[in-house]
Amino acid sequence: xxxxxxxxxxxxxxxxxxxxxxxxxxxxxxxxxxxxxxxxxxxxxxxxxxxxxxxxxxxxxxxxxxxxxxxxxxxxxxxxxxxxxxxxxxxxxxxxxxxxxxxxxxxxxxxxxxxxxxxxxxxxxxxxxxxxxxxxxxxxxxxxxxxxxxxxxxxxxxxxxxxxxxxxxxxxxxxxxxxxxxxxxxxxxxxxxxxxxxxxxxxxxxxxxxxxxxxxxxxxxxxxxxxxxx
Amino acid sequence: xxxxxxxxxxxxxxxxxxxxxxxxxxxxxxxxxxxxxxxxxxxxxxxxxxxxxxxxxxxxxxxxxxxxxxxxxxxxxxxxxxxxxxxxxxxxxxxxxxxxxxxxxxxxxxxxxxxxxxxxxxxxxxxxxxxxxxxxxxxxxxxxxxxxxxxxxxxxxxxxxxxxxxxxxxxxxxxxxxxxxxxxxxxxxxxxxxxxxxxxxxxxxxxxxxxxxxxxxxxxxxxxxxxxxxxxxxxxxxxxxxxxxxxxxxxxxxxxxxxxxxxxxxxxxxxxxxxxxxxxxxx
Numbered sequence: 001x002x003x004x005x006x007x008x009x010x011x012x013x014x015x016x017x018x019x020x021x022x023x024x025x026x027x028x029x030x031x032x033x034x035x036x037x038x039x040x041x042x043x044x045x046x047x048x049x050x051x052x053x054x055x056x057x058x059x060x061x062x063x064x065x066x067x068x069x070x071x072x073x074x075x076x077x078x079x080x081x082x083x084x085x086x087x088x089x090x091x092x093x094x095x096x097x098x099x100x101x102x103x104x105x106x107x108x109x110x111x112x113x114x115x116x117x118x119x120x121x122x123x124x125x126x127x128x129x130x131x132x133x134x135x136x137x138x139x140x141x142x143x144x145x146x147x148x149x150x151x152x153x154x155x156x157x158x159x160x161x162x163x164x165x166x167x168x169x170x171x172x173x174x175x176x177x178x179x180x181x182x183x184x185x186x187x188x189x190x191x192x193x194x195x196x197x198x199x200x201x202x203x204x205x206x207x208x209x210x211x212x213x214x215x216x217x218x219x220x221x222x223x224x225x226x227x228x229x230x
Numbered sequence: 231x232x233x234x235x236x237x238x239x240x241x242x243x244x245x246x247x248x249x250x251x252x253x254x255x256x257x258x259x260x261x262x263x264x265x266x267x268x269x270x271x272x273x274x275x276x277x278x279x280x281x282x283x284x285x286x287x288x289x290x291x292x293x294x295x296x297x298x299x300x301x302x303x304x305x306x307x308x309x310x311x312x313x314x315x316x317x318x319x320x321x322x323x324x325x326x327x328x329x330x331x332x333x334x335x336x337x338x339x340x341x342x343x344x345x346x347x348x349x350x351x352x353x354x355x356x357x358x359x360x361x362x363x364x365x366x367x368x369x370x371x372x373x374x375x376x377x378x379x380x381x382x383x384x385x386x387x388x389x390x391x392x393x394x395x396x397x398x399x400x401x402x403x404x405x406x407x408x409x410x411x412x413x414x415x416x417x418x419x420x421x422x423x424x425x426x427x428x429x430x431x432x433x434x435x436x437x438x439x440x441x442x443x444x445x446x447x448x449x450x451x452x453x454x455x456x457x458x459x460x461x462x463x464x465x466x467x468x469x470x471x472x473x474x475x476x477x478x479x480x481x482x483x484x485x486x487x488x489x490x491x492x493x494x495x496x497x498x499x500x501x502x503x504x505x506x507x508x509x510x511x512x513x
Contacts, residue, residue: 094428
């Protein structure tokens with residue numbers, strides 16, 4: 001007993017939340033990626049004083065649920081308003097939008113840094129040694145040899161991350177951000193038709209993720225034509 | 231032979247738990263009542279994990295009157311009606327207003343409480359300086375209530391108002407203040423309380439009894455109830471127990487029990503204990 005007219009009615013309503021879903025994904029993937037790259041590179045030196053705090057950060061953010069992280073950053077830090085005001089960063093934590101981006105970015109930084117650390121490690125030693133032998137500086141080797149290979153290597157894992165992030169943004173509705181899932185829950189409370197609304201919301205996420213996967217596959221094939229799947 | 235088969239089917243259905251609701255309307259012997267467990271003082275979860283509050287005490291009283299065994303469970307607010315419909319439990323007692331919209335989907339007993347909605351703001355805000363008015367406006371009396379709303383609008387212009395999502399409180403703010411304020415939707419009232427204390431929202435709109443309970447806590451010393459209370463209209467008839475439309479026998483029993491609890495002053499006693507005012511519906 002599927003009511004197509006009802007689907008046509010709710011899909012535009014749900015799509016109104018899509019810009020927010022995309023903004024949260026893009027912002028936290030962007031910030032998260034930069035942080036992840038810094039964390040991964042910082043760990044290459046193997047200095048304990050640098051590596052251990054990073055390991056601890058990664059362990060905490062990979063080992064706790066995203067839901068808990070969002071709650072702690074939003075409601076938890078909300079209770080330290082006087083201290084945050086004193087150091088002048090309350091404006092950031094006052095807004096649910098920034099809190100969501102902070103939580104999602106930190107989460108992404110933790111996962112991404114592990115992916116990139118592995119990818120950098122996977123660059124054959126012979127290549128970096130050859131670069132050193134031909135007189136390239138460390139920075140130049142990093143820019144011309146290590147990073148291009150590592151980033152290409154990381155694409156499949158990173159596309160997973162983007163998809164997880166798209167789905168992760170659905171948790172932003174618990175801190176009052178009305179993205180696709182938040183709107184869906186509102187619609188259910190108005191119509192009490194949980195199945196249709198969640199199916200429609202699911203279809204939106206599926207379409208979005210399918211588009212992202214296709215784009216990244218195309219990028220991967222372009223960068224590694226010799227490995228292209230038939 | 232055929233009769234045997236029918237009996238077998240009935241027995242299987244009975245084992246699956248369909249017998250009480252799907253077949254004949256026998257008086258149920260045991261029911262499960264769902265509440266939210268996050269709406270003090272109506273229903274809330276104590277630090278040791280037990281459910282307590284006005285509705286929990288009332289539910290136990292009603293069950294004693296009906297002489298049936300009740301199990302009370304907690305369930306997220308936005309899952310209450312869908313779960314009731316698919317039979318996860320039999321009755322909702324969660325500060326839920328009886329509204330025409332909800333009556334399309336489920337049935338309600340007669341109201342067991344009537345409690346106005348109102349604003350809570352910081353004491354030093356424009357609305358806060360006005361203080362709490364004892365006036366209650368019935369939204370069905372459009373002229374009077376619109377005049378009251380127009381008086382509030384300039385005081386709330388551009389403010390951020392926190393309300394619980396999927397409630398009549400949200401519908402009220404959307405309908406009457408949608409063009410005046412920025413609305414933030416929260417899963418539970420506990421969450422919007424936290425954000426009022428954190429200064430992320432300028433005002434809350436909720437049932438006045440629930441707000442009064444929140445504001446009695448020390449961290450809310452700088453906040454106050456303000457403006458008049460609103461009843462009727464989209465708030466419906468008051469707070470009632472929700473149940474499936476087909477459970478007519480259970481509705482009869484609950485209505486009789488509520489009648490009893492109103493008549494002998496039980497609701498008055500319980501509500502004065504929990505919400506400091508008498509919320510007994512006027513019959």
